[in-house]
Amino acid sequence: xxxxxxxxxxxxxxxxxxxxxxxxxxxxxxxxxxxxxxxxxxxxxxxxxxxxxxxxxxxxxxxxxxxxxxxxxxxxxxxxxxxxxxxxxxxxxxxxxxxxxxxxxxxxxxxxxxxxxxxxxxxxxxxxxxxxxxxxxxxxxxxxxxxxxxxxxxxxxxxxxxxxxxxxxxxxxxxxxxxxxxxxxxxxxxxxxxxxxxxxxxxxxxxxxxxxxxxxxxxxxxxxxxxxxxxxxxxxxxxxxxxxxxxxxxxxxxxxxxxxxxxxxxxxxxxxxxxxxxxxxxxxxxxxxxxxxxxxxxxxxxxxxxxxxxxxxxxxxxxxxxxxxxxxxxxxxxxxxxxxxxxxxxxxxxxxxxxxxxxxxxxxxxxxxxxxxxxxxxxxxxxxxxxxxxxxxxxxxxxxxxxxxxxxxxxxxxxxxxxxxxxxxxxxxxxxxxxxxxxxxxxxxxxxxxxxxxxxxxxxxxxxxxxxxxxxxxxxxxxxxxxxxxxxxxxxxxxxxxxxxxxxxxxxxxxx
Numbered sequence: 095x096x097x098x099x100x101x102x103x104x105x106x107x108x109x110x111x112x113x114x115x116x117x118x119x120x121x122x123x124x125x126x127x128x129x130x131x132x133x134x135x136x137x138x139x140x141x142x143x144x145x146x147x148x149x150x151x152x153x154x155x156x157x158x159x160x161x162x163x164x165x166x167x168x169x170x171x172x173x174x175x176x177x178x179x180x181x182x183x184x185x186x187x188x189x190x191x192x193x194x195x196x197x198x199x200x201x202x203x204x205x206x207x208x209x210x211x212x213x214x215x216x217x218x219x220x221x222x223x224x225x226x227x228x229x230x231x232x233x234x235x236x237x238x239x240x241x242x243x244x245x246x247x248x249x250x251x252x253x254x255x256x257x258x259x260x261x262x263x264x265x266x267x268x269x270x271x272x273x274x275x276x277x278x279x280x281x282x283x284x285x286x287x288x289x290x291x292x293x294x295x296x297x298x299x300x301x302x303x304x305x306x307x308x309x310x311x312x313x314x315x316x317x318x319x320x321x322x323x324x325x326x327x328x329x330x331x332x333x334x335x336x337x338x339x340x341x342x343x344x345x346x347x348x349x350x351x352x353x354x355x356x357x358x359x360x361x362x363x364x365x366x367x368x369x370x371x372x373x374x375x376x377x378x379x380x381x382x383x384x385x386x387x388x389x390x391x392x393x394x395x396x397x398x399x400x401x402x403x404x405x406x407x408x409x410x411x412x413x414x415x416x417x418x419x420x421x422x423x424x425x426x427x428x429x430x431x432x433x434x435x436x437x438x439x440x441x442x443x444x445x446x447x448x449x450x451x452x453x454x455x456x457x458x459x460x461x462x463x464x465x466x467x468x469x470x471x472x473x474x475x476x477x478x479x480x481x482x483x484x485x486x487x488x489x490x491x492x493x494x495x496x497x498x499x500x501x502x503x504x505x506x507x508x509x510x511x512x513x514x515x516x517x518x519x520x521x522x523x524x525x526x527x528x529x530x531x532x533x534x535x536x537x538x539x540x541x542x543x544x545x546x547x548x549x550x551x552x553x554x555x556x557x558x559x560x561x562x563x564x565x566x567x568x569x570x571x572x573x574x575x576x577x578x579x580x581x582x583x584x585x586x587x588x589x590x591x592x593x594x595x596x597x598x599x600x601x602x603x604x605x606x
Contacts, residue, residue, distance in 0.1 A: 096164040100126040100153060102263055103161050105191055106174035106209075107138050110235065113242035114174065114208065114267070116142070119151040120287045121266035126164045132156045147284055162198040168229075169203040170260055171195065177211040192219065201227030204256045208233050210389060213302030213309060217475070220252065220301035229256035232301070234308020236492035237269065244287070245269035245278075247492035248295035249311070249484075251304025257297040268295035269491025276500025278490030294490045299477040306396075306471055307484055310464045313393025313407045315356075315493050316386075317460040320410035320548040322360055325453045328535065329446065331544050332439055337375035341365040347450055351524075352457075354496030384414040393467070400470045403558070404463040406456070409551040432543030445538075448531035455528040456552035461502065462515035463555065469513070482506035516559065525556065571596075 104115050107129040115125050119142075129135040135154045142149030155161040162169060178186040188207055195205065205228060207216065216232035223230035231252030235242060248268045250257060270279045270291030279291045298304040322344075329335045329343065341364035348357045368376045390411040397404035416423075439445060465481055472479045485502040489495055505518035515521055536553050539546040558564065573579040580591040 096153075096155070096160055098164060098166050100124045100164045101166060101170070102126070102260075103128070103165050103169070103171040104174060105129070105158075105161070105171065107134050108174065109239050110208075110242050111172075111174035112138055113239055114172070114235070114246075115152055116146055116148070116284070117243055117245070117267045117287070118263060119146070119148040120284065121263075122148075122151070123263055123266070124151045124153065126153050126155055126161045128155050128158055128161045158194055159198055162195070167200070167203075168259055169199060170206065170263075171204070172206045172208050174208050177207070177209045177215065186215075188215070188219070192223075196226065196228070199228055202229065204229045204231065204259060206231045206233055206250070206252075206260065207305075208235050210234075210308070210312075210387070211305050212392060213306035213475075216251065216302035216305045224253075229253055230301075231256050231260065232305040233264075234298075234304050234311065236308060236311055236488075236494075238493065241269065241491045241493075244280075245294070245491050247311075247487050247490065247495070249298050249304040249308045249487060250295065251298045251300060251302055251306070253300065254297065261297075264295045265293045268293045268487075269495075270294070271486070271490040276489050276497060276503070278495055292486065294487045294492070296480075296483050296487060298484070299472070299479055302475065303472075303477045303479065306475070306477075307468060307479070309389050309392050309396070310468055311488060311492060311494060312389035313404070313410075313467075314460060314464040316390040316393075316410040316414070317407045317463075317548055318354075318356055318457065318494055320413050321453055321456050321460065321552075322356055324546045324549055325449050326360070326364075328449050328539060328544055328546065332538065332542060333442055333445060337364040337377050343446055347453075351454055351498065352450065352496075354498065355493060356496075381420070382417055383420045384417045386411070386414050390414070393464075396471065397463075397467050400467065400474060402463070402467045402470050403555060404467050405555055406460045406463055406548055406552045409547045413547055433541065436542060439538075445535075448535050451528035451531035452535040452549050455525055455532045455556070456549050457498065458516060458521050458525060459552040459555050460548075461498075462521075465502075465515055466513075480506075480510075481512075482510065514559065516556070529556070 101123040102118065103126040104111055105128045107127060115127055118125050127135055127138065135156070139152055139154035142152045153164065155164065165171070173188055173191050175187040175191060177188045188209065188211060192205060205223065207219070211232055220230045229252065231250050234249035235246050237246035241247070245268060248264050250264060270293055271277065272279055273292045298307050326340060329340050341361050344357055344361040344364065348361055363377055364375065366376045368374050368379050390407065394404065394408040394411050397407065468479055468481065471477070482503050485499050485506060489499045489503070501520055502515065505515060505520065506512055512518060516525060532553060536546065536549050539549065570581045574581050574593055575596040578593055580593045582588060582591060
């Protein structure tokens with residue numbers, strides 16, 4: 095039986111699990127590891143010994159019981175396996191691992207689910223573990239392979255007393271940000287972790303709060319990527335720009351307000367030559383069908399359930415779905431005719447600037463939808479979320495990290511009760527300054543038949559949100575006409591409902 099000398103254990107040595115282990119080891123923590131396929135664990139430990147500076151702190155075990163015995167009390171065990179449970183009644187690989195662990199654990203031990211689990215499953219697991227005296231944390235992890243290795247954004251949700259025990263490890267592992275600039279500090283290398291700056295993690299809230307916030311992060315990631323793709327498509331289609339030329343544009347944008355990880359990698363992607371044909375750019379050879387793992391769908395579904403208009407996020411999901419219909423689209427392109435090409439567009443520089451403004455304004459709306467969704471979720475699930483803190487956590491390590499998030503942090507620090515990001519003075523001014531170009535781009539896209547669903551839906555959200563009167567009065571009248579669903583009147587106090595027998599003339603209006 096091994097002695098209890100390890101600080102933390104990790105189960106599941108796929109790429110993310112391996113990189114988190116190395117990250118923890120870099121920061122001086124001894125990590126016990128286990129994988130269902132023992133050979134994978136053995137190979138990983140051997141590779142560590144051969145190449146990683148801090149790999150002596152990685153200890154492998156072929157049996158779960160030995161891994162548990164190797165951990166200091168209270169035991170802290172991270173599960174990094176694929177999660178598929180969505181409904182509270184669903185069970186998956188995470189539950190199977192928990193079932194194996196429970197007979198080996200003592201009361202007060204801590205299980206951490208670091209996978210992309212649905213928040214409903216995390217709420218259920220938290221309740222089940224509390225009943226058994228085990229503390230449970232569902233921690234969102236964002237940043238991909240590199241982030242996991244050198245500094246991810248970490249979004250844990252669970253009991254405060256459990257967070258106290260894992261906090262030193264999570265704060266050490268997480269990305270670090272320069273507090274003055276809001277930029278991630280990326281001067282890292284194996285064995286030389288970043289230790290200074292504000293750390294990109296904090297306890298989000300109880301039970302499923304961490305995984306919910308991670309899900310919203312992913313939903314925003316969907317729309318952020320779609321907006322960038324639409325900017326690319328507009329420049330390519332309307333201006334005939336090459337990938338290399340667009341790379342220069344994105345590179346310029348990355349020096350201003352749009353500075354972000356996604357703009358940065360877009361700049362890199364667009365200048366990559368095709369290594370196979372040795373001619374042209376690789377992006378032009380990539381098939382235009384996008385995959386997805388489901389978190390964008392979860393975000394859109396939650397928005398529908400909670401009645402929050404996250405239409406741009408949903409539009410980004412549908413854009414991926416439409417891209418998957420490749421064969422149908424190819425066939426339709428030969429039968430369905432769009433508008434004529436029209437005159438050649440002049441004023442290239444001005445149109446590029448307009449696309450930039452449309453991208454930035456749409457991005458503001460997308461984030462506004464994400465934060466409004468989290469605000470409604472905290473009411474539904476009895477959480478208390480710190481939106482300024484969440485924006486801080488997203489400034490480094492995660493996929494949506496951006497200079498822009500420093501402004502969001504400041505907005506919620508100034509007004510923690512801010513009901514919509516668009517109402518913050520900075521973002522309100524940005525929308526007002528950019529909307530003429532935004533409208534120009536959306537109109538031009540519609541006129542020329544270039545699909546720009548994310549730009550269009552974001553503009554519709556902006557116009558809808560700023561409208562004191564919407565046509566829902568007619569809609570509610572229709573509902574009362576065919577289903578007696580009642581309606582409120584503009585000349586009576588809110589909360590008083592009426593019904594009228596619409597098909598017949600001169601019938602009195604009745605109170606509901």
